[in-house]
Amino acid sequence: MSFVKVRSKNRHSRRSEAPARFYVSEVDLLCKNSYGFYGNSEWRGYCSKCKEAGNIGKARAKPLDFLEKTKSKVSRSVSDIGESMKTTLQSAESSLPRIDERRKLASPSFGKSSATKLLRKSPSKDRSLSPESRRVVEVISASLKTHGSHIESEVFSFLKQAFRKIEQSLNDEQTHNEDLSNIFKDIYQSFKDKLEHNFNHFSSDDVESLADKVEQYLCTRLYRKLTYNGFSVEEDKDLSLQKKTRQMNWITPEMIDCVVNEKLDSVQKLMVQAISNLTEIDSKRIPQDKLELIVDTCKLSF
Numbered sequence: 001m002s003f004v005k006v007r008s009k010n011r012h013s014r015r016s017e018a019p020a021r022f023y024v025s026e027v028d029l030l031c032k033n034s035y036g037f038y039g040n041s042e043w044r045g046y047c048s049k050c051k052e053a054g055n056i057g058k059a060r061a062k063p064l065d066f067l068e069k070t071k072s073k074v075s076r077s078v079s080d081i082g083e084s085m086k087t088t089l090q091s092a093e094s095s096l097p098r099i100d101e102r103r104k105l106a107s108p109s110f111g112k113s114s115a116t117k118l119l120r121k122s123p124s125k126d127r128s129l130s131p132e133s134r135r136v137v138e139v140i141s142a143s144l145k146t147h148g149s150h151i152e153s154e155v156f157s158f159l160k161q162a163f164r165k166i167e168q169s170l171n172d173e174q175t176h177n178e179d180l181s182n183i184f185k186d187i188y189q190s191f192k193d194k195l196e197h198n199f200n201h202f203s204s205d206d207v208e209s210l211a212d213k214v215e216q217y218l219c220t221r222l223y224r225k226l227t228y229n230g231f232s233v234e235e236d237k238d239l240s241l242q243k244k245t246r247q248m249n250w251i252t253p254e255m256i257d258c259v260v261n262e263k264l265d266s267v268q269k270l271m272v273q274a275i276s277n278l279t280e281i282d283s284k285r286i287p288q289d290k291l292e293l294i295v296d297t298c299k300l301s302f
Contacts, residue, residue: 132285133220140213151199158194159214162187163221170225188215216286223285274300 031039037047129137144152169175169183188211195202195210202210219226227235253260261267277297284290 130220130285133217136213136217136220136286140210140217143210143213147199147201154194154198155210158191159217162191162214162218166218166222167225170222184215184218187218212288216288219287220285270300 029038031037031047031050032045033047033050037049039045039047043050140155141152144155165187166180166183169180191214192207192211195207260271262271274297277293277300281290281293284293
């Protein structure tokens, strides 16, 4: 019996010697303004967001007040939307009879005069032409006026057929650069043969100048398709060459025995003109114009 009592006393002494545990809930650790962050004892239970905003010691607005304010704002916006919808519907209803009147006026009465208007051909020719293409067309028509209207009509019909043929080949994905160059050569040769055999009064110089104008017309009309489709591989090579050239900017004129005194006014003017010519090359659509700028740049440089 004495042994049992001593054992029970030892158990009671062990329990009393165990350290006491304190339980703190997560809610007590959160910020006083309920931002969802934990508070800090140095900031009197507020979080870092409160410290940045300067709201330490200031109680946050109650959630109920916030909800009431948002509800009032939403109700006000809904009412404003409803009023605006009413006004728009009223304005639309008022404009309906005007629209009906316009439709009646605009609807064609299929009489004799309206039928002739519908069947009449459009007086404008090639409205979709760019300014460069129109300029070339004007030059071709001016050079053919002295030879008669029938020759002018035949030349322009030939140009339309050639344009369609090249356009079809460009739309074909299996067409390569070599095929396209052969098509251009065949068109130029057939045009020269047509002028020489069908119209004997054309001299060789006239034939060559007209062939150049035909080339200008086709290249101008097909400029976008020639440069912005699968045939722009050459342009990519040109860009890579330009990149390599820029990487050689460490080379000085003295290294290649080409001393240029950039301080002279005359030299500066020539350099500015050469640079402007090179930057203007991309804006030209006709190959002859591009070559002319390159030749002028070479003359200015050398």
